[in-house]
Amino acid sequence: MxxxxxxxxxxxxxxxxxxxxxxxxxxxxxxxxxxxxxxxxxxxxxxxxxxxxxxxxxxxxxxxxxxxxxxxxxxxxxTADRAAAQAVLEEYREAGYAAGWGGDDTINRWRATEVAINRDQPRDPLEAIAADYGLEVIDTGYAYHVKDPTxxxxxxxxxxxxxxxxxxxxxxxxxxxxxxxxxxxxxxxxxxxxxxxxxxxxxxxxxxxxxxxxxxxxxxxxxxxxxx
Known part of the structure; x- marks a missing residue:
């Protein structure tokens, strides 16, 4: 043991x-x-x-x-589906913002359930869009994570x-x-x-x-x- x-x-x-x-x-x-x-x-x-x-x-x-x-x-x-988080990211981009990781975005490339946004991007519009999809935004000190709150x-x-x-x-x-x-x-x-x-x-x-x-x-x- x-x-x-x-x-x-x-x-x-x-x-x-x-x-x-x-x-x-x-x-x-x-x-x-x-x-x-x-x-x-x-x-x-x-x-x-x-x-x-x-x-x-x-x-x-x-x-x-x-x-x-x-x-x-x-x-x-x-345990979650990335579709809603991806929709949040797309709407966020349409609003004129970005994930903030550069063109290849290796931070999100292999994510299956959420997306991460660089903390140099505006948080308030991200949270507003995420709320429309029933998602939350948490700040880990390294990124804003758009995720299923459950x-x-x-x-x-x-x-x-x-x-x-x-x-x-x-x-x-x-x-x-x-x-x-x-x-x-x-x-x-x-x-x-x-x-x-x-x-x-x-x-x-x-x-x-x-x-x-x-x-x-x-x-x-x-x-x-x-x-x-």
Missing amino acids: ASDPPLVLDIDGTLTRPEGFGIDPRIFDPLLEWDAPVVLATGKAFPYPIALCHFLAIPEIAVAENGGVVYTGEEVTV VTKGQGLLALGEAAGIEVAEAVAVGDSINDVSTFEVVSRSFAVANADADAREAADEVLEETHADGTLAVVERVRASGE
């Missing part, structure tokens, strides 16, 4: 370098050595956490697109746990944003890194002194050392 609890980790702001750009390579060995499931739960499109798992050399287990896509390592479950990371994590036999109620989670609040609500212990937004800080069991990957590494070391 694994001595470590399951670990649920956001990516942006949580596994990134102290300056916030790029994955911090110091996370590789601790996550590889973790002897319980490591779940990457992110707002990024599905291919991103899978690729990161691949390069970390850990099992490919993920909750992507804020709960819109769940992967157990054997089966992909899509879909969350926490729900995706619970579905993953049931399908993959992971004890979510025993898990430890680390995050930094409003989209991690639902994750914090379903795990045993939750930590917000010091760079976290107000929603994540309020929802977490503990706010760390360290930012970004420094905070995540501190949690990993503490939990392993204490056997909690």
Whole structure:
């Protein structure tokens, strides 16, 4: 039986370098050595956490697109339809705005359930259009995500746990944003890194002194050392 609890980790702001750009390579060995499931739960499109798992050399287990896509390592479950979010983006463009990621838009190319808009674009008209389609806009600090309000990371994590036999109620989670609040609500212990937004800080069991990957590494070391 694994001595470590399951670990649920956001990516942006949580596994990134102290300056916030790029994955911090110091996370590789601790996550590889973790002897319980490591779940990457992110707002990024599905291919991103899978690729990161691949390069970390850990099992490919993920909750992507804020709960819109769940992967157990054997089966992909899509919990929302991108059609409405895409319609919001098209109407937003017709109003004279843009997704803001350049011509190729690799941020949205592989999304199955939502769209992400650069935060340098106006939020108010985006929210107004999204509301007409019954969707919400959340600001993760990295993008505005246009998504189904009934879909969350926490729900995706619970579905993953049931399908993959992971004890979510025993898990430890680390995050930094409003989209991690639902994750914090379903795990045993939750930590917000010091760079976290107000929603994540309020929802977490503990706010760390360290930012970004420094905070995540501190949690990993503490939990392993204490056997909690």
